[in-house]
Amino acid sequence: MLTVEQAVRALRREILTALAEDATLPRGATFSAERVTLSLAVRINPSGVAAGGPDALQVAEDPGPSDHRVTVEFRLGETPVAVPETTVSSAPAPSADPPTNADPDGSSAFAGLARIFGAPGFDSSARATVFREALEELDAAQQRLALVGLGDPPSAGEDPAVIRARHLIRRLAASGPAGSTNGPRLLRELATRCPVEDLVAQAASRWRTQSEWAAEAAGRP
Numbered sequence: 356m357l358t359v360e361q362a363v364r365a366l367r368r369e370i371l372t373a374l375a376e377d378a379t380l381p382r383g384a385t386f387s388a389e390r391v392t393l394s395l396a397v398r399i400n401p402s403g404v405a406a407g408g409p410d411a412l413q414v415a416e417d418p419g420p421s422d423h424r425v426t427v428e429f430r431l432g433e434t435p436v437a438v439p440e441t442t443v444s445s446a447p448a449p450s451a452d453p454p455t456n457a458d459p460d461g462s463s464a465f466a467g468l469a470r471i472f473g474a475p476g477f478d479s480s481a482r483a484t485v486f487r488e489a490l491e492e493l494d495a496a497q498q499r500l501a502l503v504g505l506g507d508p509p510s511a512g513e514d515p516a517v518i519r520a521r522h523l524i525r526r527l528a529a530s531g532p533a534g535s536t537n538g539p540r541l542l543r544e545l546a547t548r549c550p551v552e553d554l555v556a557q558a559a560s561r562w563r564t565q566s567e568w569a570a571e572a573a574g575r576p
Contacts, residue, residue: 357414363427366393394426464557467545471531471538475562482527483562487555489523492516495551502546502554505539 396418415422472486473479490498493516500513501520505528509518528538545554 358412361414363393363395392426392428394424396422397425398422464545464549464553465561467541467549468554468557468561470533471528471542471545472558472562473532479531480562480564482531483558484564485523485527487558489520489527490551490555493520498551498555499546502551503543505543 396415397412398415400413412425468483469475472482490501493501497514497517497520501517501524504510504517504521505525509521524542525539528542529535531538533541
């Protein structure tokens with residue numbers, strides 16, 4: 356049985372993936388959600404309460420009248436931030452070997468990710484969050500395999516976690532301003548030039564999360 360934490364994290368990941376696929380509508384119109392509401396039926400786990408662990412509340416698989424209900428509402432907002440116009444040069448064919456080019460100030464990683472995610476802001480932070488969360492449970496070697504293999508079919512015996520991460524990342528890259536073809540290609544090329552840990556760090560520091568953007572917007576006069 357899932358804990359509330361596990362359920363919320365899984366639902367949040369799926370919602371962010373869906374929000375990242377914000378394809379432009381006809382005549383330049385866009386469609387964006389204003390809020391997301393989650394409602395879960397939960398049961399109190401006495402042993403979890405006694406131990407003070409994260410499984411004190413568990414999601415009820417077959418809700419009944421005696422179960423409790425937890426409702427979580429996320430308020431969404433828009434806080435666009437300008438990013439300087441930059442270009443990313445072409446790169447050699449992807450390789451499984453670690454990149455050797457240094458990027459001490461993260462400028463190359465940031466410029467490349469901005470083309471893929473969009474300028475830092477509320478909407479593009481959904482892509483950055485999916486990118487980070489898709490990679491966070493993989494080790495360094497698996498993270499690199501997931502990125503340099505974008506666009507390739509799964510290989511025989513490949514780790515399902517790597518396949519799933521690659522699928523999520525390809526979808527978010529395809530939904531960005533670079534387009535369905537160029538987005539995954541640019542991210543794949545970027546991973547051959549920049550260490551994956553630099554890309555993840557830039558995604559976390561420059562784009563932050565949608566909750567942080569929304570909180571900033573709410574605090575403005």
